[in-house]
Amino acid sequence: MTATLLRHCADDTATARLGAELGRALRARGLPPLRIALHGELGAGKTTLVRAVLRELGVRGRIKSPSYALVEPYSLEKLDLELKRSVQITAYHIDLYRFSSPDEWLDAGLGDVLDGKSLCFVEWPERAPGLPTADLDIRITPRGDSREVSLHSGSPAGEAVIDGWAYAQAHAG
Numbered sequence: 001m002t003a004t005l006l007r008h009c010a011d012d013t014a015t016a017r018l019g020a021e022l023g024r025a026l027r028a029r030g031l032p033p034l035r036i037a038l039h040g041e042l043g044a045g046k047t048t049l050v051r052a053v054l055r056e057l058g059v060r061g062r063i064k065s066p067s068y069a070l071v072e073p074y075s076l077e078k079l080d081l082e083l084k085r086s087v088q089i090t091a092y093h094i095d096l097y098r099f100s101s102p103d104e105w106l107d108a109g110l111g112d113v114l115d116g117k118s119l120c121f122v123e124w125p126e127r128a129p130g131l132p133t134a135d136l137d138i139r140i141t142p143r144g145d146s147r148e149v150s151l152h153s154g155s156p157a158g159e160a161v162i163d164g165w166a167y168a169q170a171h172a173g
């Protein structure tokens with residue numbers, strides 16, 4: 001089974017609102033370890049969207065595009081239901097645009113980061129064909145200033161995020 005969510009974002013503020021919604025949907029699931037792949041041409045709004053997710057998840061200060069550093073790590077707080085206290089987890093914002101060969105992500109040491117134990121946002125996943133399947137695929141298609149954004153689940157964990165999100169949306173006041 002897969003879940004899908006489609007949205008039209010009229011401007012960058014709308015795209016950022018969508019990112020904030022995704023952030024809340026992730027928090028509602030307890031910030032699970034997930035690989036989230038972002039597809040779309042240069043300037044589509046991938047970084048804009050991820051920035052808004054990270055903001056919603058409590059990141060303060062500047063959120064740089066990882067196009068040069070390749071990986072930007074962020075420390076997030078999440079509530080551990082078993083320990084009944086908040087714990088720190090690391091989220092990674094990754095940009096593979098500058099990669100040209102299929103195994104470069106492994107050579108760059110991203111195997112550990114993308115091992116399925118952390119929350120990762122990956123721009124240009126198509127530059128690393130051997131990358132493990134994403135739990136969520138987000139595709140952004142520009143139409144002038146507006147964007148068509150589609151989210152598809154690639155795993156049960158990704159499906160749970162979209163289903164929970166759709167449920168919250170249907171029951172929002």
Ligand SMILES: Nc1ncnc2c1ncn2[C@@H]1O[C@H](COP(=O)(O)OP(=O)(O)O)[C@@H](O)[C@H]1O
Pocket residue numbers: 009010011012013014015040041042043044045046047048049065123145146147
């Ligand atoms: N509806 C929209 N959604 C997202 N970005 C938009 C939109 N309309 C215009 N923009 C602009 O497009 C650019 C997107 O840049 P960025 O998020 O860095 O893209 P990417 O990471 O996909 O290369 C920004 O300058 C942003 O202000």
Ligand SMILES: [Mg+2]
Pocket residue numbers: 046047065067095123
């Ligand atoms: Mg970008």
